[in-house]
Amino acid sequence: MSAVFAAPRDFSSLRNFLWWVPRAAILGALAFVIFGPLLNMLVWTVAERWYFPHTLPIDYGFSYWGRVFSPRGNALQSLVASISIALFTVAGSLALAIPAGYALARLKLPLRGIVLLAFLLPQAFPNLPVYVNIARLFYEIGLNGTVLGVVLVHVTHGLVYAVWIASAAFSAVDRDLELAARNLGASGLKAFADVTLPLAAPGLMASAIFVFLESLDEFTGSYFVGAPDVTTLPLLLYSAGAGGNYQIASITALLLLVPSIAFMLVVEKFLRADVLAKVGQ
Amino acid sequence: MRDRPTGAVSFTKRFPDKPMARLLGPLLVSPALIIILLLFMLPLAASVIGAFEVEGAYGLGNFTKAYEFYTQDIVFTAVIVGLSALLTGLLAIAIGGYLTLGENPTAVAILRWLYRWPMFIPFIVVGQILRTFLAKSGLFNSTLIALGLIDPLTATSYLDWRGIVIAFVWKQTPFVALMVAGAMASLDRGTIEAARNLGASRLRILVEIIVPQVTTTLLVGLVLSFVTMMGVLSVPLMINAQAPTMITADIAFRLNTYRDYGVANALGLISLAISGVAAWFYLRVNMRQGR
Numbered sequence: 001m002s003a004v005f006a007a008p009r010d011f012s013s014l015r016n017f018l019w020w021v022p023r024a025a026i027l028g029a030l031a032f033v034i035f036g037p038l039l040n041m042l043v044w045t046v047a048e049r050w051y052f053p054h055t056l057p058i059d060y061g062f063s064y065w066g067r068v069f070s071p072r073g074n075a076l077q078s079l080v081a082s083i084s085i086a087l088f089t090v091a092g093s094l095a096l097a098i099p100a101g102y103a104l105a106r107l108k109l110p111l112r113g114i115v116l117l118a119f120l121l122p123q124a125f126p127n128l129p130v131y132v133n134i135a136r137l138f139y140e141i142g143l144n145g146t147v148l149g150v151v152l153v154h155v156t157h158g159l160v161y162a163v164w165i166a167s168a169a170f171s172a173v174d175r176d177l178e179l180a181a182r183n184l185g186a187s188g189l190k191a192f193a194d195v196t197l198p199l200a201a202p203g204l205m206a207s208a209i210f211v212f213l214e215s216l217d218e219f220t221g222s223y224f225v226g227a228p229d230v231t232t233l234p235l236l237l238y239s240a241g242a243g244g245n246y247q248i249a250s251i252t253a254l255l256l257l258v259p260s261i262a263f264m265l266v267v268e269k270f271l272r273a274d275v276l277a278k279v280g281q
Numbered sequence: 282m283r284d285r286p287t288g289a290v291s292f293t294k295r296f297p298d299k300p301m302a303r304l305l306g307p308l309l310v311s312p313a314l315i316i317i318l319l320l321f322m323l324p325l326a327a328s329v330i331g332a333f334e335v336e337g338a339y340g341l342g343n344f345t346k347a348y349e350f351y352t353q354d355i356v357f358t359a360v361i362v363g364l365s366a367l368l369t370g371l372l373a374i375a376i377g378g379y380l381t382l383g384e385n386p387t388a389v390a391i392l393r394w395l396y397r398w399p400m401f402i403p404f405i406v407v408g409q410i411l412r413t414f415l416a417k418s419g420l421f422n423s424t425l426i427a428l429g430l431i432d433p434l435t436a437t438s439y440l441d442w443r444g445i446v447i448a449f450v451w452k453q454t455p456f457v458a459l460m461v462a463g464a465m466a467s468l469d470r471g472t473i474e475a476a477r478n479l480g481a482s483r484l485r486i487l488v489e490i491i492v493p494q495v496t497t498t499l500l501v502g503l504v505l506s507f508v509t510m511m512g513v514l515s516v517p518l519m520i521n522a523q524a525p526t527m528i529t530a531d532i533a534f535r536l537n538t539y540r541d542y543g544v545a546n547a548l549g550l551i552s553l554a555i556s557g558v559a560a561w562f563y564l565r566v567n568m569r570q571g572r
Contacts, residue, residue, distance in 0.1 A: 016385070023388045027395065033451070034398050036421060037407075037414035044413055055423040096316060099309035107306035115310055122321050123505070126512030126556055128529050129549025133324035133331065136542060156320040159313055217403030220514045223533070234405040234515070241409055241519060250413070253406045260401040 038257075044250035064247035075252065078236040082216055085147060085232060089154040089215040090208050093162040096155070097207065101166025102192070106175075119163045122156060128220055135224040145229030153221040158211035165210065169203025170196065209263055217256060328553075331546035343547035351548060357525040359555050361442055362510045365449035366503050366559075372454045373502065377462035377495075378487040382473075400455035404448075408519035411448045415439040415520075444520040445527065449510050457502035464498035465491055500563045507559040511552050528552045 044050070045064070047057035068075040103109055104116060122130075134153060135144060143149035173196050181191040197204075219234040227235055233252055241249035335342035347355075376396050383389040399407070414421050417438040425431045439447065468491065476486050492499075517527040528548050535545040 037410040103309035
């Protein structure tokens with residue numbers, strides 16, 4: 001950076017220096033558009049009173065944080081509901097996706113292409129009409145408004161990522177290592193448990209995190225199947241915002257943001273290029 | 282699947298004719314498939330059938346009602362999502378193009394770090410933060426006022442169709458740009474360098490050499506975004522739920538207020554059809570390229 005901003009000595013460095021004017025303007029505008037909304041949210045989380053036409057809040061404070069985290073506040077309840085639903089969803093998705101992903105990567109499977117495509121379908125249609133009819137179905141069998149109902153909806157949605165990433169993770173494991181274990185006398189199940197599964201673990205971890213976040217952030221399915229009996233964080237955010245309580249809505253938004261951003265910063269550690277290259281093959 | 286070294290034991294060799302080996306694959310896949318079948322295919326079929334169900338009989342009554350009440354919203358949805366996809370595509374090309382052709386490593390590095398942020402932010406949060414950002418007294422207007430770019434008296438809220446478009450483009454651009462930039466990075470540098478040596482401007486290289494070679498990737502990204510945007514409920518509910526609004530908000534309203542599954546499903550089928558048109562468009566361009 002210092003070289004860039006050093007006093008221009010000759011024509012080419014002057015030219016380079018002048019180019020920073022449009023570059024800085026465009027990058028600055030982009031940074032404002034990306035971080036401005038996030039900054040606005042952060043200001044709302046500590047605003048006590050803020051209304052038009054004031055540019056900035058009239059009072060600052062943390063009283064809304066106290067309300068969100070008070071033992072009787074419904075935010076803490078939603079946080080617990082959201083995290084437990086997400087954990088159940090991860091457990092359910094992985095329990096289904098590990099065998100399915102292994103079979104897709106390693107075993108003889110008739111109509112393999114169609115099976116892979118079937119797991120992609122939930123991404124290829126707008127979800128809303130499907131959720132509406134799941135809600136109708138669940139209503140008839142008493143699953144509407146239950147945690148199990150919401151978990152089932154999230155598992156279906158999460159299976160897309162879980163199966164595709166798990167299959168890619170198993171494909172990326174060197175087959176010769178499994179065969180070596182088998183040659184040394186390990187049973188098929190033991191070779192899988194001791195060799196294949198540990199080697200595929202980082203990819204499976206990535207799919208678990210992905211499914212966790214998808215469940216944590218899911219709104220539409222929870223809105224139709226869960227509300228008003230099961231209140232997840234996104235549903236709380238929506239109802240707080242709809243009621244005009246932007247402080248609670250912004251604090252909830254921040255709670256949802258932290259895990260997503262943290263994942264963005266570490267995703268490359270879990271999803272290695274060799275696994276990514278196998279997705280969809 | 283690649284060839285195995287001869288002499289190694291494989292599943293098929295070890296259990297040459299046992300039905301177990303042939304059944305194991307389908308057996309392991311079936312639980313996950315059953316979930317998709319019961320909780321995706323079945324409700325999808327129910328939504329198609331339900332759209333034609335009028336008080337116990339089959340007919341087009343739901344569609345006439347949907348046409349009567351919601352024509353404006355159907356057009357509004359198609360225009361909003363189409364416009365968002367168009368803007369997303371243009372921005373993704375611009376970002377990918379600069380990442381590929383940019384000559385200043387510092388600026389390229391800053392852009393690479395910057396553009397991805399909105400990708401992992403959930404739609405519900407996007408709806409909330411843009412609702413505060415784009416409000417009449419939001420940070421967007423107050424910054425423009427502070428910079429002297431607009432007059433405080435003419436500041437308006439952007440929480441109408443513009444807000445929805447901005448939210449969609451804000452959230453979807455990084456995803457499409459990531460795909461497009463990846464495709465651009467894997468292109469042959471030789472042609473680009475040759476054109477550059479012959480004196481072609483960078484904009485011309487982008488438009489005439491690079492973009493034609495990444496059209497397929499770009500269209501895949503845009504079709505996926507289009508379908509995603511067609512199904513998002515939170516953004517229209519939070520940014521602009523008054524008429525005209527998007528089909529998704531109408532479906533929610535129809536159910537919450539009247540428990541009217543017929544019209545809700547008809548609207549759902551219309552949104553599926555609009556997505557279908559986008560997918561058909563993609564397939565057509567793709568096939569023409571393959572020829």
